[in-house]
Amino acid sequence: MPYSAFFALCMLFVAVTLNAQPPTPQGGGGRGRGRGGGVVTSPRNAYPDRPTGDPAAIERGKALYSVNCAFCHGADTRGGDGGPSLLRSGVVLDDQNGELIAPIVQNGRPDRGMPKFAFSPDQIADIATFIHTFRAAGYDESRQKPPSILVGDPKAGEAYFNARCASCHSATGDLRGIATKIPDEKVLQQTWLMPGGGGGRGGPPPVLAPVPTVTVTLPSGETVEGKLQRIDDFNVSLITADGAYRSFRTEGDAPKVAIRDPLQGHRELLRVYSDKDIHNVTAFLVTLK
Amino acid sequence: MRRATAAGVGSPPRSKNVGPHAKVKSVDGDTGLVRGGLAAGALLACVTVLAATDGLDPAQILKPLSDSWPTYSGDYTGRRYSSLKQIDQSNVKHMTLAWSARLAAGAGPEGGGRGNAQGPPFGPAPTIVGGEGKGDVVVAGGITVKGAILAVDNVLYVTAPDHVWALDAHDGHELWHYFWRTKGGTHIGNRGAAMWGHYLFFVTPDDYFVSIDARTGKERWHKEAASFAQQYFLTSAPVTVGNHIIVGTGNDLDSPGYLTSYDPETGEQQWRFYTVPMNPGDPGLETWKSLDAARHGGGHPWLPGAYDPDTHLYIFGTGNPTPAYTAQVRGEGDNLFTCAIVAVNVDTGKMAWYYQTSPHDTHDWDSAQTPVLIDGDFRGSGPRRMVLTASRNGYYFTLDRLTGEHMVTSKFSDTVNWAKPDLNAKGQPVREPAKDHDIAGALVSSANGGATNWPPPAYSPDTGLFYVPLAESYAMYYLSETDPRGAMGLGGKEEIGVGSLGSYIIAIDPKTGSAAWRHKFRTATGGGGGASGLLTTAGKLLFGGDVSGNFVAFDPATGRPLWHTQIGRVTNAPETFLVDGQQHVLVAAGDTLYAFTLNQ
Numbered sequence: 001m002p003y004s005a006f007f008a009l010c011m012l013f014v015a016v017t018l019n020a021q022p023p024t025p026q027g028g029g030g031r032g033r034g035r036g037g038g039v040v041t042s043p044r045n046a047y048p049d050r051p052t053g054d055p056a057a058i059e060r061g062k063a064l065y066s067v068n069c070a071f072c073h074g075a076d077t078r079g080g081d082g083g084p085s086l087l088r089s090g091v092v093l094d095d096q097n098g099e100l101i102a103p104i105v106q107n108g109r110p111d112r113g114m115p116k117f118a119f120s121p122d123q124i125a126d127i128a129t130f131i132h133t134f135r136a137a138g139y140d141e142s143r144q145k146p147p148s149i150l151v152g153d154p155k156a157g158e159a160y161f162n163a164r165c166a167s168c169h170s171a172t173g174d175l176r177g178i179a180t181k182i183p184d185e186k187v188l189q190q191t192w193l194m195p196g197g198g199g200g201r202g203g204p205p206p207v208l209a210p211v212p213t214v215t216v217t218l219p220s221g222e223t224v225e226g227k228l229q230r231i232d233d234f235n236v237s238l239i240t241a242d243g244a245y246r247s248f249r250t251e252g253d254a255p256k257v258a259i260r261d262p263l264q265g266h267r268e269l270l271r272v273y274s275d276k277d278i279h280n281v282t283a284f285l286v287t288l289k
Numbered sequence: 290m291r292r293a294t295a296a297g298v299g300s301p302p303r304s305k306n307v308g309p310h311a312k313v314k315s316v317d318g319d320t321g322l323v324r325g326g327l328a329a330g331a332l333l334a335c336v337t338v339l340a341a342t343d344g345l346d347p348a349q350i351l352k353p354l355s356d357s358w359p360t361y362s363g364d365y366t367g368r369r370y371s372s373l374k375q376i377d378q379s380n381v382k383h384m385t386l387a388w389s390a391r392l393a394a395g396a397g398p399e400g401g402g403r404g405n406a407q408g409p410p411f412g413p414a415p416t417i418v419g420g421e422g423k424g425d426v427v428v429a430g431g432i433t434v435k436g437a438i439l440a441v442d443n444v445l446y447v448t449a450p451d452h453v454w455a456l457d458a459h460d461g462h463e464l465w466h467y468f469w470r471t472k473g474g475t476h477i478g479n480r481g482a483a484m485w486g487h488y489l490f491f492v493t494p495d496d497y498f499v500s501i502d503a504r505t506g507k508e509r510w511h512k513e514a515a516s517f518a519q520q521y522f523l524t525s526a527p528v529t530v531g532n533h534i535i536v537g538t539g540n541d542l543d544s545p546g547y548l549t550s551y552d553p554e555t556g557e558q559q560w561r562f563y564t565v566p567m568n569p570g571d572p573g574l575e576t577w578k579s580l581d582a583a584r585h586g587g588g589h590p591w592l593p594g595a596y597d598p599d600t601h602l603y604i605f606g607t608g609n610p611t612p613a614y615t616a617q618v619r620g621e622g623d624n625l626f627t628c629a630i631v632a633v634n635v636d637t638g639k640m641a642w643y644y645q646t647s648p649h650d651t652h653d654w655d656s657a658q659t660p661v662l663i664d665g666d667f668r669g670s671g672p673r674r675m676v677l678t679a680s681r682n683g684y685y686f687t688l689d690r691l692t693g694e695h696m697v698t699s700k701f702s703d704t705v706n707w708a709k710p711d712l713n714a715k716g717q718p719v720r721e722p723a724k725d726h727d728i729a730g731a732l733v734s735s736a737n738g739g740a741t742n743w744p745p746p747a748y749s750p751d752t753g754l755f756y757v758p759l760a761e762s763y764a765m766y767y768l769s770e771t772d773p774r775g776a777m778g779l780g781g782k783e784e785i786g787v788g789s790l791g792s793y794i795i796a797i798d799p800k801t802g803s804a805a806w807r808h809k810f811r812t813a814t815g816g817g818g819g820a821s822g823l824l825t826t827a828g829k830l831l832f833g834g835d836v837s838g839n840f841v842a843f844d845p846a847t848g849r850p851l852w853h854t855q856i857g858r859v860t861n862a863p864e865t866f867l868v869d870g871q872q873h874v875l876v877a878a879g880d881t882l883y884a885f886t887l888n889q
Contacts, residue, residue: 038473041429043541046475046494047520079774084581088543088777093519111569112580136520138541138612138778144769146783149729186785189730190765194787212813232837233811234853252849261814267788270732270763271704279729 044139053129061130064123072114077134082113087136098128149185150283152276157284160277168265171288179286182206189282194266210262214238216248217256224248228259344487344503345441347529351598356867358440361481361526362745363864365596367661369747369824371865375872376887377828381842381852385888387873390461391881392432392447392454394468414463417506419499420451420470428476433860434877435743437481437526439489440866445875446484446503447882450476450494450524455506458868461882465506471495474522475541480592480743481526483534485553490534492523498536498549500556512556519544527551528593528603530635533559535603537590542778543611546589546627548603550638560638564588564607564626572640578620586619587611588627592657592743595676597690602632602641604662604676604690608655609647614726614768614782615775616651623648628656630678630688642693646680648717651725652707652766653779654681654739661748661755662690668800677799679746679757681739682707684718687799699802704734704761704790726766726782736764736786744822745862747831752845754796754805756831758820762789789815792836794823794848808848810835822862824874832874834859840876840883856883 040046066075072083077092079085086092091100102124108116119127161171169175182188187206190197196209214228216236224246226238236257237247248255261267345359354363355372363369376384395416432449439446444464445456451471455464474494482491489503498514501507515521520542527536533550540546545567550559565586566574577583587610594605610619610627626640628647633640646656660678667673667687676690683705687697695716708718724733738760746757763786770781792812796805810820821834831845840859842852857878865874874885 038425039427039429040471040473040476043475043477046473046522047517048473074774078772084579085774085777088585090516090519090544090584094516136542136777138776138780140776140780143772143776143780144783146728146767146769146771149767151729186730186767186783190785190787193732193765197785197787209814228813230837231811231813232839233835233841233850234839257811259813263788263814267790267815270734270788270790273732275723275727275729275731278732282729 044137049135050132053132057126057129058133060123061126061128064119064127065130068117069127077131086131087134092131093136095128095132098125101128101131149189149279150286152279152281152283154280154283154287156276157280157282160281161284164269164272165281171284175285175288177288179288185282185286188285189278192281192285193270193278195263212259212261212263214260215258216246217258218248219255231257231259345484345529347485347531350529357442358438358864358866359484360439361437361483361528361593362595362659363437365530365598366663366748367595367659367745368663368750369745369822369862370749371824371826373826373865373867373872374828376826376830376865376874378830378844378851380887381828381830383888384842384852384874384885386854387868387884387886388459388461389881389883390456390463392434392449392452393880394432394452414465415506416466416468417501417508418468418470419501419508419511420468420472420493420495421497421511422470422472422495424470426471426473428471430476432880433478434880434882435478435480435860437861438864438875438877438882439482439484440864440875441484441503443868444503445882446482446489447877448479448482448491448526449880450479452479453482453489453491453501453506455503456882458866458873458884461884467501467506467508469493469497469499472517474517474520475539477522478524479526480524483527483529483536485529485534488553490527490529490536490551490553492525492527492536494522494524496521496523498523498527498534498551498556500553510556512551514538514549515540516544525591526593528596529553530596530603533635535594535635537592537605539589539591539608540587540611540778543585543587545584546587546591546608548590548605548633548638550635562633562638562640564590564629564631565610566625573625576620576622576625578618578622582619583624585611586624586627587613588624588629589655590631590657591655592659595660595662596635597662597674599674600632600641600691601635602690603635604630604632604660606630606646606655606657606660606678606680608657609650609653611779612775612777612781613653613779614651614766615770615780616649616725617773618775619649621649624650628654628680628682630656630660630676630686630693632690632693644686644688644693644695644715645717646678646684646686647682647720649720650682651720651722652682652733653737654735656680656682658741658743659745661746663748663750663799665750665753667696675799677746677748677755679741679755679759679797681735681742682718683735683740684708685755685757685797685802686716687802697799697802699797701757701795701797701802701804702735702740702759702761704763705740706732706734724766726768728768728771730765730767732763732787733766734761734763736762736789737784738762738819742819744819747823747825747862748799749825749831749845751827751829752796752805753798753800754845755799756823756825756833756845757795757797758823758833759793759795759807760789760819761791761793762815763787789818791815792819794820794831794833794843796845796848806848808843808850810837812836821859821876824863824865826865832863832865832876834863834876834878838878840878854885857881 074080226240472495496515499511546564589608610624629645683702698716770776
């Protein structure tokens with residue numbers, strides 16, 4: 001919900017030190033991780049997993065669930081024919097051992113079309129143990145198994161490439177073998193859209209972004225040129241060709257600062273592409289083995 | 290205009306029973322304890338400072354913002370416009386550091402805290418420990434202040450998830466530190482505390498509403514405010530309105546959002562307002578596929594709202610619907626009252642009106658941003674009472690705050706591309722379904738962080754302009770969940786950024802929605818995220834942190850920088866107040882506070 005991007009940013013910047021150690025009341029222990037504890041680093045591990053249930057109870061519960069519940073609520077509790085997902089149900093999430101589920105199962109929900117079931121408390125506890133083996137989470141990597149992202153037309157992609165990209169790039173020159181160098185199609189797509197990105201998979205970027213260069217024209221007319229190090233509204237710094245670090249205070253438009261960003265074309269095209277263009281270009285680039 | 294004595298505004302008890310007898314050692318054993326035997330001396334000093342005050346009378350919050358900072362936005366309007374003008378355009382170049390203070394999670398020798406140890410008999414500032422956790426959950430990462438700092442009677446109250454500190458506003462030294470031992474939950478940020486009399490109120494990531502005594506840091510009580518098992522987490526700053534303490538929820542799973550109003554004395558619930566339909570017959574249910582979909586529909590009001598004392602309306606924004614991306618389980622409707630500005634009567638908890646800024650959102654672009662209340666002429670039609678919001682989806686809105694009637698919509702980001710070119714008859718953007726997400730990837734602006742986010746905007750009545758931090762960015766949105774039953778919460782997609790085209794402060798004219806100016810921060814390439822929250826003053830200054838770690842004073846008429854200093858990325862919104870009659874400007878960068886004043 002609120003803050004994914006901010007969160008990502010923050011998690012990059014936070015020190016990994018355990019700065020937030022709880023102050024130990026009146027000295028003594030409390031610093032170790034006991035059972036059931038953990039290290040909260042992100043929303044993915046912010047909530048404790050339920051204790052693993054008794055395997056025999058899970059088996060009994062699964063058998064009961066499969067026969068009686070799965071048709072409506074789905075074999076994986078995510079919902080089925082007419083019944084809602086149990087995985088996100090507040091009742092199920094709040095339930096510990098069947099105590100909240102029991103009245104609903106035993107009485108049914110006639111207003112919502114759910115019949116009642118004459119299970120014993122032990123049977124309901126078994127069903128609850130089984131249901132609780134499914135983890136409720138928005139972030140579930142195990143489900144991130146998309147089909148191929150290749151849907152584009154390579155011929156149309158080649159035509160687009162020739163029209164829009166060929167002034168800087170060549171399929172037989174700098175991009176020769178790019179699909180061998182970057183075999184993951186999604187990473188390839190992300191990389192040609194904006195070189196230097198990591199492809200979103202947490203790994204290092206397959207291609208480093210070229211560094212912008214900058215020319216500073218001093219009031220005397222002297223110009224200083226080099227690789228841009230850092231710039232904001234008040235300072236600019238660069239490394240000159242002979243390796244010297246130079247830094248200049250700026251105020252308004254003085255001294256004059258001109259940046260040449262090799263990726264400017266990539267940035268400007270973001271406003272231009274259709275999604276179809278992107279898919280076509282990717283379909284073309286994957287042929288450059 | 291009539292400024293009513295806010296009915297329902299109650300005054301806290303005027304206890305004069307404050308003094309060195311403060312019962313330092315009588316903290317309830319089951320909820321907390323005062324740490325360290327050397328605390329008494331420090332507490333004594335602390336109490337001496339505070340003894341002359343009566344805490345915060347909620348009526349003070351009704352006054353225009355000036356000498357103190359008594360609530361999240363400074364006052365109820367959300368304008369973040371201070372009438373202070375000791376620091377102005379002519380002398381801001383002489384503004385310099387008064388003090389800085391680094392907050393520490395621990396205290397005393399073990400925690401390496403900053404403390405204020407001066408040797409016997411003065412010990413470190415006391416740490417009071419509360420919480421329902423067993424002490425076995427460790428939160429990785431340092432302290433980051435991402436919320437409002439209350440400034441009342443020369444004392445500052447600062448929060449971070451699981452922490453509250455009281456600092457002396459003269460030099461930033463610590464008076465006490467309250468630490469909440471957590472059970473877990475998403476530790477993303479805390480937006481600050483609320484105050485009522487001598488009581489402070491804040492919320493925790495593991496879903497408690499906690500009250501502590503502002504004089505000692507001693508816990509008064511804590512209440513379970515949401516279900517931890519359902520993966521709620523609480524970040525918002527509570528807001529004091531008369532005898533109500535109002536706070537909203539957060540949750541990234543599928544759950545209903547709600548606001549709760551609590552009694553400041555007892556912590557008992559006064560009312561609860563759900564932002565999605567919860568029962569058959571509830572308004573808005575027809576905009577969901579089913580009651581089950583609505584009851585899991587999100588809409589969390591995770592930032593504080595504004596308050597109109599004349600109408601008793603608490604006006605706030607709601608978050609995204611859930612599941613956020615795999616929206617088919619929500620149906621094709623608007624999914625009310627998610628991504629909306631909502632007005633609720635503060636005495637009854639009943640909704641007066643709503644206006645949805647993102648019907649059927651599919652990108653997790655909350656409209657939870659704190660709205661801003663202004664009064665004035667509108668295009669010659671006479672005086673109007675308005676509410677302004679710049680939404681995370683890239684669209685700006687002016688609404689009538691008595692009725693919710695739409696007045697102005699504009700697109701304040703040039704890159705935003707998720708909606709069709711034309712607004713609908715209600716002035717709402719209309720989503721382009723092809724830009725939801727795609728298995729092969731859809732190129733969407735903005736990236737998930739949005740055109741703007743929680744960092745608060747500001748409005749200056751001097752210029753008539755509304756100032757908003759803006760980030761222009763693109764991301765590829767890949768659908769990764771092909772199960773027609775969809776994913777939960779924020780799942781079901783992979784969102785990968787492809788670049789930022791710029792970060793700005795933009796000054797919007799609320800009468801037209803157009804930009805009077807945009808200041809683009811100079812960066813090496815593209816943007817670099819968003820600027821910090823903003824503050825503007827009668828000294829004709831606009832304060833904010835840029836994307837490169839500079840804290841800057843701008844000319845609010847033009848966006849021209851007038852003063853700056855490099856302190857690292859500003860992580861909250863700047864504030865201003867008086868310390869012994871002298872104007873200070875306070876801002877946080879990570880775990881460190883910086884207070885500036887004129888070098889005279």
